[in-house]
Amino acid sequence: MAAEDAKILGTWSSPFVMRTMIALNLKGVEYQMIEETASPKSELLLKVNPVYKKIPVLIHANRPVCESLITVQYIDEAWSSGPTILPSDPYERAMARFWGAYIDDEWFPAFHGVSKMKGEEARKASLERVLEGVQLLEGAYLNFSKGKPFFGGDRIGYLDIAFGCFLGWIRFKENKYGIKILGEDKVPGLAKWAERFCLETAVKDLMPDAEKLAGFSKVLAARYKAIAAAATAQT
């Protein structure tokens, strides 16, 4: 498949965008990355994702696919090259979808709340929910992997991608706040899994290190500050 057939509208720092990139890498699909600056949102983004106006958008043969976990499933079904990403058994597929939705609907909002911008009380409450969440995900990991290295068994699959995309940001927050989210004492399975995941061929060139994310985080904070100041000046 020629590179021009698959384009991703996104940016390197987004874990959700990384899901799409990892899935295409697994399938051996070349793609073109179109950098979305997001401030203001590009006309292309508004056109291809008018409902949510969010990245990533996969544009495959000029047709957009939105929402990262839906996109990962689409990539698995649209390209028969490479390994399958979802489990083949219907029950395991349902469980993979369940935990994928849990990560996005429950775990990520808590993880997002682990930030000083939200205030110290809210940050602590969020961290507690994040730690409860990784306990649940440790259980899911043990169930799925059955002693093998990944959620997907011998190779990475849907849940590896769904949770693994956050590892750069997890390390960044662990460093920044002096906390441990994937501690070997609490979640030994996930702690080892995280190391293996980052070394995978489809992943290793994509995973941003904590230092790069720290720099980006400062740019983001300055941008939010400028937006807030502009809003205050207008009122």
Next chain:
Amino acid sequence: MAAEDAKILGTWSSPFVMRTMIALNLKGVEYQMIEETASPKSELLLKVNPVYKKIPVLIHANRPVCESLITVQYIDEAWSSGPTILPSDPYERAMARFWGAYIDDEWFPAFHGVSKMKGEEARKASLERVLEGVQLLEGAYLNFSKGKPFFGGDRIGYLDIAFGCFLGWIRFKENKYGIKILGEDKVPGLAKWAERFCLETAVKDLMPDAEKLAGFSKVLAARYKAIAAAATAQT
């Protein structure tokens, strides 16, 4: 497949439970309904859905499947009997999943907000979002159905189930508040679709009429009032 192999933990008034029932009906699967009273939540519910503690739960061969749209996909994949529920084309499947998620994540919270319990201002704002949502869903319906009667084409499929399950409650709110959500002037496609959907064999015995829901709504309101009074008495 014997009836005891498939059980639904749920209740007749829940649109999310109805999704599971319609999907099993489409596949010609007999199932046992286990009524969840929800106040307090049953031990079975806490055991089979410890993460969300919500209905419906499909229990198939003693294994629980939670989250109604994940369950509908599971039913489609686990039973090869009957028609397929999701589209066969990968792109159409992705679009069906996209709009299914839109219904649950965006449309339903707005629809839930169309209630006097939330206050008049909030009710009006919610109604506006509901009406914007049905406009988007009208567009999706026209794209999917391509002049045929259902989102699924000649027969009902994933999005018919995902949105159709709300028709009883839509009619109830239309009656109660003197509003029109699926008005033939605004969304002519969906207005006609709604009539057809309710007449389908897999649906017609399940769809509660607005009057029955009005009675149930009064019971619910009394229950919430009692819970609020008990909470006030404790403080």
